[in-house]
Amino acid sequence: MATLEAHEVIAGYGRTQIVHGISMEVDSGEVVCIVGPNGAGKSTFIKALAGALPVKGGIVRFQEIDITRLNQEIRARRGIGYVPQTQDVFPSLTTRENLAMGAYLCKKHELKIRQAAVLERFPQLKKVLASRAGSLSGGERKLLGIARVLMAEPKVLILDEPSAGLSPQYADIVRGHIRNLAHDGHTVLIVEQHAIEALEISDRAMVFVAGRKHFEGLAKDLLESEDLGQMFLGRR
Amino acid sequence: MSHYLYYALTLGVYFFVYCLLGLGYNLQYGLAGINNVANYSFVAFGAYLAAVTTLGPSNSLVQSYILGTSIAWPLPLLVGAAAGALTSLVLGFIFLLRLRHQYQAIVTLVVAQVIWLLVGNNPGLFNGYNGLAGVPQPLESVVNLAPVPYEAFFVGITALCALLGFAFMRRVVRSPLGRVLRAIREDESVASCFGRNVFWAQMSAFIVAGTMAGLAGGLLVEYLGAWSPSGWSPYEGFVVIAALIIGGTANNIGAALGAFIVPVAIYELTGFIPPFGPVNAQTIDAFRWIAIGIIVLLFLWFRPQGVLPEPRRRFRLVDRILVGQEPIPGKGLFLSQKMHGSDATSVVTDETK
Amino acid sequence: MSIFVASLGFGLVTSAILALAALGFTLQAGMTNVVNLAYGDMMTAGAFAALVGQSALRLSLWPALVFGGVIVALLSFVTNRLVIRPFVARGTKSFQMIIVTFALGIILQYVIVMKWGENFYAYRGLSLSLFKWGSFELSYEQLTIVIMSVLLLGGFHVLVRYSRMGRALRAMADDKQLARACGVNVARLTDIVWLISGALAGVSGVALAINAGSFNEIFGANFMLIVVAAAILGGAGEPNGAMVGAVVVGFAMEVSTVWIAGSYSEVVALILLIVAVLVRPQGLVAGRGKWVLAQ
Numbered sequence A: 001m002a003t004l005e006a007h008e009v010i011a012g013y014g015r016t017q018i019v020h021g022i023s024m025e026v027d028s029g030e031v032v033c034i035v036g037p038n039g040a041g042k043s044t045f046i047k048a049l050a051g052a053l054p055v056k057g058g059i060v061r062f063q064e065i066d067i068t069r070l071n072q073e074i075r076a077r078r079g080i081g082y083v084p085q086t087q088d089v090f091p092s093l094t095t096r097e098n099l100a101m102g103a104y105l106c107k108k109h110e111l112k113i114r115q116a117a118v119l120e121r122f123p124q125l126k127k128v129l130a131s132r133a134g135s136l137s138g139g140e141r142k143l144l145g146i147a148r149v150l151m152a153e154p155k156v157l158i159l160d161e162p163s164a165g166l167s168p169q170y171a172d173i174v175r176g177h178i179r180n181l182a183h184d185g186h187t188v189l190i191v192e193q194h195a196i197e198a199l200e201i202s203d204r205a206m207v208f209v210a211g212r213k214h215f216e217g218l219a220k221d222l223l224e225s226e227d228l229g230q231m232f233l234g235r236r
Numbered sequence B: 001m002s003h004y005l006y007y008a009l010t011l012g013v014y015f016f017v018y019c020l021l022g023l024g025y026n027l028q029y030g031l032a033g034i035n036n037v038a039n040y041s042f043v044a045f046g047a048y049l050a051a052v053t054t055l056g057p058s059n060s061l062v063q064s065y066i067l068g069t070s071i072a073w074p075l076p077l078l079v080g081a082a083a084g085a086l087t088s089l090v091l092g093f094i095f096l097l098r099l100r101h102q103y104q105a106i107v108t109l110v111v112a113q114v115i116w117l118l119v120g121n122n123p124g125l126f127n128g129y130n131g132l133a134g135v136p137q138p139l140e141s142v143v144n145l146a147p148v149p150y151e152a153f154f155v156g157i158t159a160l161c162a163l164l165g166f167a168f169m170r171r172v173v174r175s176p177l178g179r180v181l182r183a184i185r186e187d188e189s190v191a192s193c194f195g196r197n198v199f200w201a202q203m204s205a206f207i208v209a210g211t212m213a214g215l216a217g218g219l220l221v222e223y224l225g226a227w228s229p230s231g232w233s234p235y236e237g238f239v240v241i242a243a244l245i246i247g248g249t250a251n252n253i254g255a256a257l258g259a260f261i262v263p264v265a266i267y268e269l270t271g272f273i274p275p276f277g278p279v280n281a282q283t284i285d286a287f288r289w290i291a292i293g294i295i296v297l298l299f300l301w302f303r304p305q306g307v308l309p310e311p312r313r314r315f316r317l318v319d320r321i322l323v324g325q326e327p328i329p330g331k332g333l334f335l336s337q338k339m340h341g342s343d344a345t346s347v348v349t350d351e352t353k
Numbered sequence C: 001m002s003i004f005v006a007s008l009g010f011g012l013v014t015s016a017i018l019a020l021a022a023l024g025f026t027l028q029a030g031m032t033n034v035v036n037l038a039y040g041d042m043m044t045a046g047a048f049a050a051l052v053g054q055s056a057l058r059l060s061l062w063p064a065l066v067f068g069g070v071i072v073a074l075l076s077f078v079t080n081r082l083v084i085r086p087f088v089a090r091g092t093k094s095f096q097m098i099i100v101t102f103a104l105g106i107i108l109q110y111v112i113v114m115k116w117g118e119n120f121y122a123y124r125g126l127s128l129s130l131f132k133w134g135s136f137e138l139s140y141e142q143l144t145i146v147i148m149s150v151l152l153l154g155g156f157h158v159l160v161r162y163s164r165m166g167r168a169l170r171a172m173a174d175d176k177q178l179a180r181a182c183g184v185n186v187a188r189l190t191d192i193v194w195l196i197s198g199a200l201a202g203v204s205g206v207a208l209a210i211n212a213g214s215f216n217e218i219f220g221a222n223f224m225l226i227v228v229a230a231a232i233l234g235g236a237g238e239p240n241g242a243m244v245g246a247v248v249v250g251f252a253m254e255v256s257t258v259w260i261a262g263s264y265s266e267v268v269a270l271i272l273l274i275v276a277v278l279v280r281p282q283g284l285v286a287g288r289g290k291w292v293l294a295q
């Protein structure tokens, strides 16, 4: 069953159209990776899915329900967890408060349980619970961003370049977490620049170029495909 | 009959003075994007200085003020203009160096209030809250005219000033400075990237605007014969802003049109409404302020560019070179190409509401 | 010495009123990024609403104060819904937003003039007795204002620091978009912010009128720049900063009267603001200064 489904989605900023009609599906429990060159419209596309940008055309369905016209907060409540590429935490709130914001819609006791579970998953955050998120390192911030979204127990997790700008070690840690999430049955839609590493943890992949989808298939096919690999993954 | 003629001429004086003010304000806000809410302090300085250089030495029994001399007309007007320029130069260092956007607007308001309080509380300066009075009208004894012809004569003086201001502004708008100012207004970070000195460009605009305001102040005090703190406040400044918003921001003819619509048609003409029934002078006054406020809101909502919008100017190659930017093939006009990070959530915020 | 102590007393009252007003101003500006130049006139509206409460509803002084707060809260809410929110939603530039609020203030002020003219009014039921402690003396109304202010500020602090809504408010001040992504109903919280801000404007307007003894159509507008001074001095958009700024400005204004003429106390406040803006734009309580930097 398709958890998240886009049909001929058009999106852009103001009058400039960036995404020119892209369709895709993310099935329950699947990890789908979007790769493509910088400026291809990957972020724009997933912003439109998450509701951070209005959908200018096409349809977005979530769990078989049309959510094209719903605003971002309603989509979040329905179970779409979105971690933007930058500005993914509230810098003046503490780590603990950031996590609480993730579970904004939960009852207090539920919040405690979820926080314990999330901290179990991200032990790195335990020692910075009382610090302001703005003072965390880039890697810690990214983990916090993901952890915050997990607090809501989303039905699909949308991550925009989670490893961008991180040190290699932290990028590995973040990818490790995503792998674990996938392993635990989470549904994940991920955008990545470091395509090879990302494809290795994905089931399926799509390649976006200039606002259009140029490839869709199994992640391992893309990894193995000669010409696509050359074109989009920078491999020779 | 001559009664109406006289009043029509009065309106003419206001029209041309507000044209000057509008043109100056258009330069600093419309073109240079300076957020000055308190443009009236410059008018006040111009008026005070023109007054004290006309009135002659201060006689503290009547009214006390500084710098009292009596110089031949039109020198007091020039002194007024110079006072506006000098005030702008000094205040420009406060307003333009570090402050942007809302901070800038607030600080202009605050500085104007400080000036207002200092002038009012220091009777030695310009006779405090009582203000200056008895300023003779220019060349009164020389031209020796009856009231109505003299009024026409004065309209001529203000019209001349306004025309000069208009011609000057036309040149400024088309000059390299005008282009640089527009570039800064559109995107300061881009303009400053390319090595233009944003501060001094804005400062020049500010000083020119201040000069015109000072001149307008000189004309006003020569016309009214008196000037006191009760005559200038942020609200008078609001009339100028309203005029520009309604007439057309960044459009010189729009500034003139606005000067006709707001200060003349709405503000002064409503003075003709005779009191009737429950309507007295005070309610009429309240009414016109409410009207100005509502019209400004309506314009900002339905026609934010004003009656006459900014003339479209293509950014030609010359302009790009001026700002030190090579044309990028296929990239269109660089000014419309904002510099985006890989993710520009901040730009998105308003769209998604 | 006794003049000094007395001025401390007045400083306390001025600070208390100023803190309420500055909190309302900075809260709304920080959360919504709109600098509301109608705020002073909303304070005036509160004072007149309380007057109506006294005359039409026969309220005594303190219920009238609450009434003023409620009326202005509603006024502020409606203003946001009818005018501010549509303008913001369409992406109106910050300077034009300032002009919008400026126009709203002028309209409000002259609506008051239509009804009440340009005259001075005073409330019924002001006791004339003084609370004395050495040369430190305050009227009972002033004392009540100080206590009320402390309670309200304390309550607000607890709300913002420890409640779920307070957390969401701070999150929203940080990043509206991300707050939405967390499922926060930003539009509703914005409504609440305008309600609180309006209530504080109304209450502080009545308190200011009580403290001054009489008020007219322009007394709130005249006070507004001092409110702004306190808000910016403390750190624009920082609720805690507004309180610190109010104390600094309030005491500076009153204590300066020991040395220089009372007519200059406003100048003292405003010059403090100018210096602060030029020297330490982030304010005393280092805030993010969001509302002043954003376009």
Ligand SMILES: Nc1ncnc2c1ncn2[C@@H]1O[C@H](COP(=O)(O)OP(=O)(O)O)[C@@H](O)[C@H]1O
Pocket (backbone or CB within 6 Å): A013, A018, A036, A037, A038, A039, A040, A041, A042, A043, A044, A045, B340, B342, B343, B344, B345, B347, B348
């Ligand atoms: N906030 C914005 N406003 C206008 N254009 C934008 C904005 N953000 C991105 N763009 C433009 O949209 C295009 C696609 O951007 P994006 O979706 O971020 O690409 P990707 O994530 O694939 O690198 C780019 O050309 C970029 O300049």
Ligand SMILES: [Mg+2]
Pocket (backbone or CB within 6 Å): A042, A043, A044, A085, A160, A161, B342, B343
């Ligand atoms: Mg991207």
